[in-house]
Amino acid sequence: MLRHSLAIALALLTALTAHAAEPIRIGLNYPSTGNYKSEGLELSRGALLAVDEINGRGGLLGRQLQLVSLNSAARPEKAQANIERFAIQGAAMVFGGANSEEALAAGQRARELGLLYFPTLGYANEITGRDGHRHLFRESNSAWMSARVLGEYLSWHMPNRRYHYVSLDDAWGRSMEQALREATKSRDRARHGYSKIAERGARRGDYLAALQKAAASNADVLVIVLLGEDLVQTMRLAHTLELGKRMQIIVPNLTQSIVEQAGPLVMEHVIGTEAWTWRVPKLVGSTEGQAFADRFIAQHQAYPGSTAASAYGIVRQWADAAQRTGSINAEAVIAALENHRYQLLKDEQYWRDFDHQNVQSIYAVRVRNRSEIMQDRFKQDYFTIIHRMDGEAAAPSLDDWQQERGDQLELQ
DSSP: OHHHHHHHHHHHHHHHHHHHHSOEEEEEEEOSSSTTHHHHHHHHHHHHHHHHHHHHTTOBTTBOEEEEEEEOTTOHHHHHHHHHHHHHTTOSEEEEOSSHHHHHHHHHHHHHTTOEEEESSOOOGGGTTTTOOTTBOBOSOOHHHHHHHHHHHHHHHSTTOOEEEEEESSHHHHHHHHHHHHHHTOOOTTTSOEEEEOSSOOOHHHHHHHHHHHHTTTOSEEEEEOOHHHHHHHHHHHHHTTGGGTSEEEEEEOOHHHHHHHOHHHHTTOEEEESOOTTHHHHHTOHHHHHHHHHHHHHHSSOOOHHHHHHHHHHHHHHHHHHHHTOOOHHHHHHHHTTOEEOSSSSOEEEOTTTOBEEOOEEEEEEOOHHHHHTSSSSOOOEEEEEEEOHHHHSOOHHHHHHHHTTOOSOO
């Protein structure tokens, strides 16, 4: 009898030990193919760096972290299917994505399955506005936040200009154009014209026709509200047409990978926004931010961009919340994140409780001269910071959010 009891106790101990040793899985929904594959590579690199760092310090709650990655190809239906696969694999949370349509679809499925979801590269206002929910936290800035910092800079340095918009016809494109029109007082569509690019299936002729319309408009400022390969192709055509010599080109959401793909000569002097560049840690005196940049550079012989920084920050913040609350349970982590203030890769940031938007400083940047860029050791020092806005000033207010939400004034 004693031997039998000891055997049972030993079996239970072995099972508990095995369970404790099981890694905590987190899911990365990212594009490894398609128009956004360069952004996907950045997401993967930033996430892996955070996971390796956490595991090197002993893991999370006594267990190692394991990053499980699935290709979303930046397609909403594929991203949703991946969420289901992550849930089956026991992922504690999911993050990633490369556009707003993907973020909205994947976020909704994560909510239905009780998973936390952190979108990346999803800038549409709806993500934390009209369609925001309790299981979604956005680390990246919204379209409105980009529009406010650009609007302030442009009103100070280029007042009373004529605008022309070339925008992607999706949730982000529409919200970005609307927000920037509001911020720059270019609401009059008769004076400040526009062209729409189809969300899918656009061809070279479509980009060319939109740019030729812009060229004929006598605009002073050309706003190109595109991302990924759509933006790369459009910028190359704009360079061929020499539009940058006639008007200031604005790309509201710039990334390092876009400049890299299009080429620094094509992107020279373009103005946009970034939430982070590799120079920000030194600018604000962030020790952890500089350590992240140094580790990334040592590992990849390249500078980290804001995309990598966002993925890194999400993993670190989720793990920190789980550590503080002693649980990876979604409800416990939500409570630990809401209104939590922290400093990681820059100055202070925090997750707002009422919309789960990350509030942080936003920068207007200009792409440097190609000759300057080519003197850099990696030929990747692309951006000059030309303006900064505090997160509180950039983010929509509670009143703004409530106006957008209508009757649904609490996250469900």
